Amino acid sequence: MGSPQDQSNSTSTAASAIAAAGEPPNRMLQFISFRVGDQQFATDIMAVREIKGWTDTTTLPNQQEYLLGVLNLRGTIVPIYDLRCRFGLGLTTASRSHVVIIVSVLDRMIGLLVDAVSDIITVSSSEIRPVPEMERATNTEYLRGLISVGDSMVVLLSLETLFSQSPQMDTSTLAA
């Protein structure tokens, strides 16, 4: 996969479309895309609160491996998750060049450690392709859809389901 910046030239045009009221069938949607390993992922731009460089976290005891700990975001304690580890690709060796995307999920602020933020993608809702049925062993719950950008594929994440599987979270309350 080439340089992410080259991938979409359809970017940032219909920026105003996102604000349009109502739900027309072909709504324009905007996503932030980011790179983890050699894969591109994206999440709803409206959920993103802030993007910041990596700083050391404080470890929370006895948690999932992909929970790297918490950090201080101007007085708020924010948990930071390692997306690479969450996808089962091993822990990220975080450095200053890594990026934390602060997102708001289910009224909580969480941070996602990614390798780099790539782009803003603007697509119409009809361009989001459903994830094909996979064999049962593959967990696809957190995949919301697939978007083609140029000749590459961006995986649209559903953050709500991505982190609802940690043992601390009561999944039943998040099902709604």
Added chain:
Amino acid sequence: MNETAFGANDLDRFRATFFEECAELIADMEARLADVATHTVDAEELNAIFRAVHSIKAGAGAFGLKQLVSFSHGLEALLDCLRDGRIVQDDRISHVLVRAGDVLAALVDAAQGRGALPDNFGADIADEIEALLGDGKRGSVPMPTAAPLPVLSVTGPATGQHRYTIRFRPLAELFRHANEPLLLIREMKRIGTLTTRCDASALPALDALEPEDAYLAWTFELVTDQPLATVTEIFEFVDSDCALDIEQLEPAAAVTASTAAAAETPAAERQIPGPGHLDATNHQPNAHLTPAPTAVAKQPATGRSGSANASIRVDLARIDRLVNTVGELVITQSMLTQQLLEQGGIGTAILRGHEDLSQLTRELQECVMAIRMQPVKSVFQRMPRLVREIAAKLGKEVELVMSGEQTEVDKTVIEELADPLTHMIRNAIDHGIEDPETRRAERKPKVGRIELSAAHVGSNILIHVADDGAGIRRDRLLKKAIEKGIVPPNADLLDSEIDELLFAPGFSTAAVVTDVSGRGVGMDVVRRNVNALGGRIQVQSTPGRGTRFTLVIPLTLAVLDGMAVAVGAERYILPLTSIIESIRPDMRHIRELTGGGQVAAIRGEYVRLIHLSKIFNVPDAITEPWKGLVVLVETAAGGKIGIVVDELIGQQQVVIKSLRENFDAVPGISGATILGTGRVALIIDIEQLPTLGDRRTRQRCDDGSSVAGTRDRPSSAERPTGAVAPPLAATG
């Protein structure tokens, strides 16, 4: 006021404000009525109670709360009669006053939608008040909603007329309290013939005019058939916000307003000017600028000294924001300090300036924290009513003695105190205090006694709830605990351990589950509430003599006195209030138990050791207690545990941040804080540590070897390494 400008939101807000005020007024009234049974209420108190009832009535009228209006109206009439001596306070009156206060509070609650009341609620008291008023040789009192009195069109002094000279100089406060001289003038005009002179001599040039200040004064000549008291009453709500001098010219003896709360004031003439009357006098401010010749009496505001400790009402959310921001400021400031020190080579001027800044920041933080502090009185005040209600329901006689109501504690803590206290007092009356016959048989005073006290101990508040009842019936408690399977049938427990069972979940000891308590919510909930506040609760009981609960609760939920400790690369905060001491034990005093547990002999006592590094899986930490440190802490249940850490870093006050805002509860961690470095440090939940340790130990081996199994020489070899702040001796 342009009423059409108020939207539904405004109305809701006014309503909320009204109820907020009601709560304060009722609290104040209850405080004043508290000892009405034993004391004769003096004039000042009566006035204060009267004003409270009157304000509630006025507001209730505005919001159309009919039941509240009619009840407060009756009560107001009674108070009025008491005030001017037409009715003299006796036992019956005292009783009615107290009950009426309770009814009024209940009605306000109901109007707020907290609990429904039957339509005829309080009717018995209202009837009684009516009857008392009948005794006071006045019949029924007209409702305040009655049409305003016809405006008297008296053109000249008639027979039986009084003449008054009224000198009135409003202070700026009068306007700030949303009073309007024009309304007062109209009111006077309504009861007689009024001649008005306005003194505008104090009015400055336009460019020097402060629009919110008061410059005008008036001298009125009022000719009316009304007594002095009626005239005084017009100024009732403003008399502390103005210089007022009312002089009665006929009969000759001039009486001043304050001394002449005269004899035969009818209660009916007090009224609020209706909006329909727009026949205003010409004496609007700056209408004509002829200086009035009469010098205005420079009489200071009389009566209530209310303005001395003036207060404002502030939204709690704003204060929270202020507290948070200042908390951030403190952290940022200490980060800056750290960076300055690391850089080195900084000029002394900068360092000194920085030190000043640091001091100011801390002062600011203290000030902000002080804003949130309130006397526990606001919670304590609710208790006498509770005691009366429950005692009456259970047919017991109980006296509540309170002390330390002025002890201040954070507002959020106060709110959280109400439920536990209510519960404990309810329990004390229901389960503790015996019925009068039993008490007589036991040769105890017929009237049971409950003591509720508060005091400051360090950065905690200590609250006692003690009764002189039967004490904990340990046999019954133990039997029940065995029945419920909480303890094994052959358990041999110490008295204190049995008492602890009170806090076991789902426990109710009353032989009969009553309407009052014992509905499944027990002392376990109280303990949970108290623990949630970072506090502890303990119980002491002597059979036949009574029970005493002791609560130790931090003064504030926002900051914590903590001890920073190092474990490997991690930093944790231990709450200072739980720490007894820290020691470096001798290697010979550490014993491994079969099953993986570890104990230390500390001054002849075996204390279980918990390694933070083990339960939290911290790498590179010291694992031998004799190389690191053991911090001896006391749990809420009174037990001791030794927490093994690498080293102590230092004592510091930390701002408590919630982990749960963005994450879930983490076992063993009660919260987080931000260190001077900007890094997050976790605050240890001491109460949870033993269970965490248990879980890990049990995984390895389920052999419950007893601590007493190991014997070791008691020694004095422990080297105290800097004893920290003394633990609060929670229960003496």
